Amino acid sequence: MPELPEVQTIINGLQNKVVNKxxxxxxxxxxxxxxxxxxxxxxxxxVSISRRGKYIIIQTTNKCKILIHLRMTGKLIFExxxxxxxxxxxxxxxxxxxxxxxxxxxxxxxxxxxxxxxxYIPALxxxxxxxxxxxxxxxxxxxxxxxxxxxxxxxxxxxxxxxGLGNIYxxxxxxxxxxxxxxxxxxxxxxxxxNVVIQVRSVLSDAxxxxxxxxxxxxxxxxxxxxxxxxxxxxxxxxxxCGSMINKIKQAGRSTYFCPECxx
DNA sequence: ATTGCTTCCTGAGCGC
DNA sequence: TGCGCTCAGGAAGCAA
Numbered sequence: 685m686p687e688l689p690e691v692q693t694i695i696n697g698l699q700n701k702v703v704n705k706x707x708x709x710x711x712x713x714x715x716x717x718x719x720x721x722x723x724x725x726x727x728x729x730x731v732s733i734s735r736r737g738k739y740i741i742i743q744t745t746n747k748c749k750i751l752i753h754l755r756m757t758g759k760l761i762f763e764x765x766x767x768x769x770x771x772x773x774x775x776x777x778x779x780x781x782x783x784x785x786x787x788x789x790x791x792x793x794x795x796x797x798x799x800x801x802x803x804y805i806p807a808l809x810x811x812x813x814x815x816x817x818x819x820x821x822x823x824x825x826x827x828x829x830x831x832x833x834x835x836x837x838x839x840x841x842x843x844x845x846x847x848g849l850g851n852i853y854x855x856x857x858x859x860x861x862x863x864x865x866x867x868x869x870x871x872x873x874x875x876x877x878x879n880v881v882i883q884v885r886s887v888l889s890d891a892x893x894x895x896x897x898x899x900x901x902x903x904x905x906x907x908x909x910x911x912x913x914x915x916x917x918x919x920x921x922x923x924x925x926c927g928s929m930i931n932k933i934k935q936a937g938r939s940t941y942f943c944p945e946c947x948x
Numbered sequence: 949a950t951t952g953c954t955t956c957c958t959g960a961g962c963g964c
Numbered sequence: 965t966g967c968g969c970t971c972a973g974g975a976a977g978c979a980a
Contacts, residue, residue: 686973690973753975754974755975756972756973757972772958790957791958791972791974792958793957793975794974831949831950838951838952841975843974850974851974900959900973901972919973936952937952937953938974950980951980952978952980953978953980954979956975959971959972960970960971960972961969962969962970963968963970964967
């Protein structure tokens with residue numbers, strides 16, 4: 685569910701709400717949600733909140749890193765009433781001033797992991813380049829994809845190549861790039877790589893501007909929806925602006941939407 | 949090394 | 965109304 689723009693919107697919302705707050709405790713309501721990769725204890729105050737791919741990274745004064753992944757249906761909701769609990773509350777991060785962050789997650793795939801600051805975190809090390817950074821350019825794509833025969837759709841979903849894209853944005857990016865999602869990655873031309881890079885940046889920054897996309901579950905820290913769903917061109921659509929029907933197929937077990945006329 | 953299949957879990961929406 | 969089926973934005977783990 686939450687992809688880069690949604691995760692970034694959540695982080696932006698957290699900045700002026702929880703930075704500098706002292707974490708009293710983390711309550712786990714559902715086993716299998718919170719993992720301590722170090723001795724359980726005081727985390728201290730929140731120093732910074734950042735993002736890598738779809739991971740939220742919270743650093744604290746006690747040399748800890750809290751890694752949060754929302755997976756499909758996870759939400760982080762800031763709540764000033766300590767007693768209030770959401771419908772699928774899996775964990776709570778409680779602050780000294782009696783405010784808290786609710787970790788709500790219907791499908792329970794999301795995780796909160798606590799590490800020491802200098803721990804090696806394999807999940808982060810494996811990630812590919814950040815799509816909005818300068819490292820992500822056509823040369824990088826060309827180098828990474830030259831031997832990849834899998835469909836370009838599958839490759840763009842691979843976090844080891846680009847970190848932060850999910851099913852919705854990949855569909856939109858390939859639509860704007862006018863590329864057939866079934867096309868083998870190594871068959872793209874240099875011009876197409878260049879175009880993909882441009883469209884990745886364009887779609888993600890537009891989505892960020894509109895606080896992400898809400899299809900069903902996604903909410904920001906104030907429990908508000910995003911607005912980018914009104915700008916989607918193919919994902920979940922029946923017809924293309926060109927008049928032809930949008931095709932819906934399965935790729936690697938996930939639904940792919942594309943316009944057979946506009947995307948070649 | 950790369951690929952694609954399965955799995956984790958709950959809930960919504962559909963047809964009958 | 966209710967049952968059973970399919971589907972859902974992610975990614976680790978596994979086998980081929």
